[in-house]
Amino acid sequence: MSSHAVRYVAHSVEQRVPPGHVGLARIELENTGTLTWEATSPRGDHVGVAVAWNGVVVANHVLPRGRVGPRETVTLRFALEAPLAPGVHRLRIELVQYQVARFEERGSPPLDLDVVVTSAPLDACAADWARAQAHDPWHYLPTRGIARAADGTSFPVFVERAQGCHMWDQSGRRYIDYTMGWGTVLLGYADPRIGAAISAATASGAVVAWPQRVELEVARMLAEDFSSPRVPEPMVCFGKNGSDACTFAVRMARVATGRRTVLFCGYHGWQDFWVEQVGFERTGVPAREPALIHRYGFHDRASFAALYERHRADLAAVMIEPSPWAGDGLGFEGDTDAAFLAEIAAAARAAGAVFILDEILTGYRYPGGSVQRAKRIAPDL
Numbered sequence: 339m340s341s342h343a344v345r346y347v348a349h350s351v352e353q354r355v356p357p358g359h360v361g362l363a364r365i366e367l368e369n370t371g372t373l374t375w376e377a378t379s380p381r382g383d384h385v386g387v388a389v390a391w392n393g394v395v396v397a398n399h400v401l402p403r404g405r406v407g408p409r410e411t412v413t414l415r416f417a418l419e420a421p422l423a424p425g426v427h428r429l430r431i432e433l434v435q436y437q438v439a440r441f442e443e444r445g446s447p448p449l450d451l452d453v454v455v456t457s458a459p460l461d462a463c464a465a466d467w468a469r470a471q472a473h474d475p476w477h478y479l480p481t482r483g484i485a486r487a488a489d490g491t492s493f494p495v496f497v498e499r500a501q502g503c504h505m506w507d508q509s510g511r512r513y514i515d516y517t518m519g520w521g522t523v524l525l526g527y528a529d530p531r532i533g534a535a536i537s538a539a540t541a542s543g544a545v546v547a548w549p550q551r552v553e554l555e556v557a558r559m560l561a562e563d564f565s566s567p568r569v570p571e572p573m574v575c576f577g578k579n580g581s582d583a584c585t586f587a588v589r590m591a592r593v594a595t596g597r598r599t600v601l602f603c604g605y606h607g608w609q610d611f612w613v614e615q616v617g618f619e620r621t622g623v624p625a626r627e628p629a630l631i632h633r634y635g636f637h638d639r640a641s642f643a644a645l646y647e648r649h650r651a652d653l654a655a656v657m658i659e660p661s662p663w664a665g666d667g668l669g670f671e672g673d674t675d676a677a678f679l680a681e682i683a684a685a686a687r688a689a690g691a692v693f694i695l696d697e698i699l700t701g702y703r704y705p706g707g708s709v710q711r712a713k714r715i716a717p718d719l
Contacts, residue, residue: 342444343371344433347411350488351429354454355420358464360483360495363418365431368411371446373435375412377401382619383437387414390430391421398434400620417482422468424457436619462508463495480517500527521699563707566716580698581607584657587719588612591655591692599652600631601645604659606696637678646685655719656686657694660709676713683715692718 347366355361365387369375375385377400385406389397399416406412421427432448433441442448460468463485470477481493494507503526505515518524525532544550557574564572577583584606592598606612613621615631632649634642646653660674683693695717697708706712 339370339372340445341371341373342433342435342439342441343446344368344441345370346431346449349431349449349451351418351451351453353451354456356456356458356464357420357422357424357460358468359420359455360417360464360467360485361420362415362484362487364413364415365449366411366413367406367433369406369408372408374408375401375406375433377404377406378617380617380625381437382617383435384619385433385435387416388430388432388434388440389416389418390432392428393430417484419467419471419483420453420455422455422460424455427453427455429453466496466508478520502526502528521703524702564710566710568716569718579607580696581609581612583607583698584696585609585611587694587696588655588657590719591694595654595691597652597654597691598630599649600655600657601634601642601649601653602631602657603634603636604657604661604696606657606659637672637675639678639681642682642685646689650689650691653686653689653691655692655694656682657696658682659696659699660713660715661699674709674713676715679709679713679715683717687718694719 345368347368348364349366350362350364352359352361367387373385376383377386378384384400386401387399388395389399396419397416399414401412402414403412418429429451430448431451433446435441440448467483479495481495483495484493485495486492492507492509492511494505494511494513496508497505498508498510499506500515503514504512505527506512515527519527539552544552553576557576560574561572566572575583575586577586588600588606588611591600600611602612610623612631614623614625615629615633616623618625632645634645646656658679660679679695686693695710695715697704697710700709702708704712709715710717
């Protein structure tokens with residue numbers, strides 16, 4: 339039996355599509371070799387799926403499960419974009435152990451499919467998508483460019499305008515938007531009160547090098563909302579996004595403690611301190627040896643305790659996103675457990691480290707205004 343072997347059990351690739359069509363492809367794979375497929379690896383020799391059109395690789399996809407052992411199956415779903423030119427195109431889907439070998443080189447052939455791209459006119463959405471991929475492909479897209487499901491249900495790819503809880507796509511279709519600008523639009527889109535305040539601020543020449551009184555007023559209001567018996571007079575630092583805020587907090591913790599290691603749970607932005615744990619091949623951020631940031635599981639006392647005992651001598655901070663989203667980054671879990679928060683906060687302080695609550699998602703959204711207020715947990719940052 340070969341070490342690198344796969345059986346392509348089933349797929350949902352459409353084999354006749356209009357130009358530039360973006361559809362959802364589903365591929366079921368069976369590991370028929372002896373090698374256990376690892377979705378990530380600090381050495382960069384993980385297993386993934388490469389997608390090519392006419393011999394040119396256009397995408398690499400991570401396996402949706404951490405490990406796939408021999409005789410196990412896994413189903414991968416991804417957005418597949420068809421070429422623009424009409425005609426017959428060869429689609430190749432193959433497994434690769436990066437930095438080691440393509441499975442084809444070890445005797446396991448790829449999945450090759452002929453896909454017909456029709457001569458139908460390019461619709462407005464597909465044309466805009468093609469331009470975006472050519473010049474500005476860095477959007478974070480809820481629909482991954484997929485405009486229509488197999489059953490005909492439409493999804494927005496580009497949005498023309500939004501008002502309140504609704505938004506309209508290029509074709510004038512109206513949708514109820516549950517993304518809320520990724521959680522930032524608490525009062526709905528184009529709220530007239532917000533518009534008037536922004537207009538007044540712009541007219542005042544607000545972007546100057548000196549501070550203005552409104553900044554001091556907002557800082558005072560934030561300090562009042564997030565004071566606690568532990569920190570009765572908190573200080574405020576403004577950032578332009580959650581990544582800035584989390585990076586500031588970790589830098590402050592490292593400076594204050596003179597230590598380097600951070601234990602975390604959740605998503606804390608895309609700056610280097612956090613993404614280095616994802617791996618160089620996916621982020622371009624060099625890995626450290628030894629690593630300075632380690633993930634523990636949401637409500638997982640055993641994983642936290644193991645990491646805590648291993649790193650407490652160099653522990654700068656214990657950080658958590660107290661949100662159900664923090665469970666594994668892929669779905670939701672139950673509400674945050676106040677006892678768990680209290681335990682890890684006490685552990686951090688017993689080691690001389692800083693306890694950080696990342697309330698980018700829960701601040702002013704959680705019942706009572708914040709997790710720290712509702713659960714009576716006072717963070718250091």
